[in-house]
Amino acid sequence: MKIAELRPATDEDRSRYSAQELVARVSQLGDPENATTPTRRQMIEKYQAALVIWRKLNDRKGELDTLSRIGGVNNYFDxxxxxxxxxxxxxxxxAIGDPWGEESILENLAEVLSGMGEIFxxxxxxxxxxxxxxxxKDHVGERLGLYGIALIYLNLGEAQQALDYNYQLLAVTRPSDSRDLLLHSLCKNHLLLGEPQSALDYCQQALSVWRAMDRRLFEAATLSYxxxxYSLLGEPRKELEYYNQALKIFREVEExxxxxxxxxxxGRIYQAQGEQQRALECFEQALVxxxxxPNAQAESITKRLIGEVYWSLGDGEKAVDYFNQALSRQRSLKDHSNEAATLLDMARAESDLGQLNQARADIETALSIVESLSAKVTSLDLRASYLATKREYYEFYIxxxxRFDSRRPDAGYAAQAFQTSERARARSLVDSLTEARIDSHQEVAAVLIARERTLKQQLSFNSNRLTQLLGSQHTPEEAATAQQAIDALLRSYAAVEADIRIENPRYASLAQPEALNLREVQTKLLDQDTLLLEYSLGEARSFVWAVTPTSIISFELPKRSVIxxxxxxxxxxLTARSRxxxxxxPEQKQKRVGLADEEYPRAAAELSRMLLGxxxxxxxxxxxxxVAEGALQYVPFAALPLPDSSQSSVVSRSTTDNGPRTTDNYIPLIVDxxxxxxxxxxxxxxxxQETSSRSPATRAVAVLADPVFSRDDSRVPGSRAGRTVPASDQSLPADVVRSAEESGLKDFVRLRFSRAEADAIAALVPDSQRLEAVDFVA
Structure with missing residues (x-):
């Protein structure tokens, strides 16, 4: 062991120590995330003094570290x-060849650019x-990068792209890792997909983590989510409560x-409550x-919101001016999700100003964007959730x-409105049925399907990037390189499609199904003895289309809330006795049911006149x-009275032990x-289409009824007969529990008369032509 003699400190040593001492003093001032602006300025001053020293010493590592620290503080206020x-x-x-430093700085740079609205x-x-x-092989850096990219796609409204990166983040998250970033990102992801309950679950978990870590900015962001x-769940009081909690924290840390x-x-809450002036005050403060x-993306969104207020106040011209300002910026940012929202607002204002042709052009562009974004969501359940949140686009277009049809009844606008209704409701449903017919595991290798999906996503992203490049200053070489990347992806995509067609020719024809147009509905689905009634409910008015093989007639109905x-x-x-x-x-239920039986004919007659009259x-x-919509999907149309019998149908019905008995003048629709x-x-x-190639069934009817749900059923030897089975009982099959939850069932009560119904139905055909499954078989 060699012991070196302690040498006297040099001027360089003293300078180095002074710089390190300045950095240490900054750390004593606390975390810049939770600091006030004056404290942050003190931090900057000390870092700047240290930076001068490092540069005098030509210590590039020290200079690099201090520049990064200064940037980190400035990110919170400048x-x-x-x-x-x-x-x-x-x-x-x-310049100094420091890949670890480069990685960290790029990550911080990305965060700053995102905060300024420079998304791409x-x-x-x-x-x-x-x-x-x-x-x-920097595990922490990889997780931060995946998290950051997921958030960028969320800000662009690209829910599926974000989910793909969240799944990658989940895949690299180790058991020992904190799940804070993942929870935070999944919370926002499920909000964008229109799944508020799932988002709440993730948010509550994330909130606990952030509070334990004293990460106040993340806490505030999660409170806002x-x-x-609660906004999506229709609970404005809770929504406002959490927003105010978040606002308080953001102001305290000056974010x-x-x-x-x-x-x-x-401001949006005040706007929804009709307090337009209070809303405008909030939006104008936010715009400043x-x-x-600056944050260009947030500024554009705020201008749209201000435009909405002026539209509500009846100043359509001023509203359109703000919408145009917002739209211009969103297009330059390639912010397609917000562009669609602004186009919808623009179309509404133009419609009020009588500019119907321009309104139509704008809403059609908005719908094209919405459907383009939904097509990128590969999960059918999530795609359906996303489209459900965009229903207002279709309603306005219909x-x-x-309105065009009322001006020119013979110009085919009613048919276009009907086709839009089909387009709105059929997209995800037809996709689901189509995918159910594609057995990718047996007929197409899963790796090919995954490769096809990845190439579609890469093509979309690179096309957007090329568009952005061409809209800014660029060299011919840069444009050529970007185009070559797209051409290479197109060649790869064509090759994958060819491989899929070889393995399963049906896949290519089924992968992109479309809703039918009017002519296809008339020729493929209807005959002279069939009438299609399709309902579309709207905020201001609703419609029903009556379609036959040779005609379509439309009728205006009351607004959604009334229907x-x-x-x-x-x-x-109608369901009073089953609840x-x-x-x-018992005597209270009998009285309640009796009153319901007396009132039902009037209520049914009113609904019949409204819908069928x-x-x-x-x-x-x-x-x-x-084809019903909304709450109409709960209505058994067969039980409604015929429109021409609805005046006489208000005569009361008598009640027997077996249920309501219809009087002669109450004629349900199913009679005729x-x-x-x-x-x-x-x-x-x-x-x-699915059944066209299927072999004919060997029997005429299959009846399933009166199943045994639990071991406590009286039909089970030694059971504790009489116990009601809760719908959440974990012994039940998962599909049964899920179905019960979706239907609102709290328990499974045996329907004893369903056995008699099953026997009566089965008796209609010979033994050889029926399948009857009851009890344990069911």
Missing amino acids: RPQALENFNQALALAR ESLEAYEQSLAIAREL IGNA LNGEGSMLNSI LFRKI DLLM EASARRAYEL SAPNER PVASQLGSKRLLI HEIVSLPSASVLAALR
């Missing part, structure tokens, strides 16, 4: 300066950081982006903050087309295909009509 700091640091890291530049920085992290979830976002969210940061209130009333009265009230005695002249004795209920006309076509 993002343009933070951008300059990190760009200087990035150039230095590359941020995405590029995250991708570079992620590539370096994987090369260095919880508010968003301008978060403060502006919360002001916008609170976003301009100060209403607009019907759904009447439908719910009729449904509640039990808490602590209700306008089309009464079209009914004849035809088979009726009924065969009733077929459908989620959409296109679904019927998909079902027919």
Whole structure:
């Protein structure tokens, strides 16, 4: 062992110590995330003093570290300066060959760019950081990169792309890793997909983590997501409560982006409650903050919200001006999700101003964007959730087309409105049926399907990037390189499609099904004895189309709230005997059911006049295909009285032990009509296509009834007979539990008379032509 003699300190040693001492003093001031602006300025001053020393010493490592620290503090209150700091640091890291420093700086640079609304530049920085992290096998850096990219896609409204990166994040998360980032990202992901309950579950878990870690910014962001979830659940009081909690934290830590976002969210609540002036005050405060940061994306969203207020106040011209400002910025940012929302607002304002042709062009563009984004969501359940949140786009377009129809009844606008209704409701349903017919595991290698999906996503992203490049300053070489990347992807995609067609020719024809147009519905689904009634409910007015093989006639109906209130009333009265009230005695139930039986004819007559009265002249004795929507899907149309009998149907019905007895003047629709209920006309076509190549069934009827749900059923030897089986009973099959939850069932009560019904149905055909499954077999 050699012991070196302690040498006297040099001027360089003293300078180095001074720089390190300055950095140490900054750490004593706390975390910049939770600090006030004056404290952050103190941090910057000390770091700047240290930076001067490192540069005098020509210590490039020290300079790099301090530049990064300065950028990290500036990110909380001066993002343009933070951008300059990190760009200087990035150039230095590359000059001295420090890949670890380069990775970290790119990640921080991406965060700054995202906060400034420079979405694609941020995405590029995250991708570079992620590539370096994987090369260095930096597990933490890889997780941060995946998390950052997922958030970028969420901000772009690309829910499926975000979910893909979240799944990658989940795959690399080790048991020992904190799941904070994953929970945070999944929370926002499920909000975008229109799944508030799932989002709440993730948010509550994330909130506990952030509070335990004293990460106040993440806590505030999660509180805002919880508010968003309650917004989707229709609970404005809870929504406002969580937004105010988040706003308080954002203001305390002086986080301008978060403060502006919360002001916008609170303004939206005031706007929905009709307090337009309070809403405008919130939005204008937010606009000042976003301009100060600056955050181009958030500024564009706020301008749209201000436009909405002016539209509500009746100032359509001023509204359109704000919408145009927002739209211009969103298109330059390639912010397609918000572009669609602005186009919808623009179309509504133009419609009010009488500019119907321009309104039509804008809503058609908006719908094209919405459907393009939904097509990228590979999960059918998630795609259905996403489209459900975009129903208002279709409703407005249908209403607009019907306005055109009222002006020019023979121009085919009613047919276009009907086709839009089919397009809205059939898309995800037909996709589901189609996918059910594709056995990719047996007929097409799963790796080919996955490769096809990945190439579609890469093509979409690279096309967007090329469009952005061509819209900015670029060299011919840069444009050529971007186009070559797309051409290579197209060649790969064509090769994969060829391989899929070789393995399964059916897949290519089924993978992109379309809703039927009017002519296809008339020729493929209807005959002279069949009438299609398709309902579309809207906020201001609703419609029904009566379609035969040779004609289509449209009728205007009351608005959604009126129809759904009447439908719910009729449904509640009709199902009164099958429901039990808490602590209700037998005589109380009998009285309640008796009152319901007396009131039902009036309620059913009212609903019948509303829904069937306008089309009464079209009914004849035809088979009726009924495509309902919303609360109408709960209505058993077969039990509604015929429209022409609804005046006399208000005579009360008597009640027997076996249920309601209909008097002669109450004629249910099913007496004169065969009733077929459908989620959409296109679904019927998909079902027919599925069965077209199927061998005919060997028997005429299959009856399943009166199953045994649990070991406590009286039919089980030694059972504890009489115990009601809760729908959540874990001993039940998972599909049964799921179905019960979706139907709102709390328990499974044996339906004893279903056995008699099954026997009666089975008796209609010979033994050789039937299958009857009851008891344990069912």
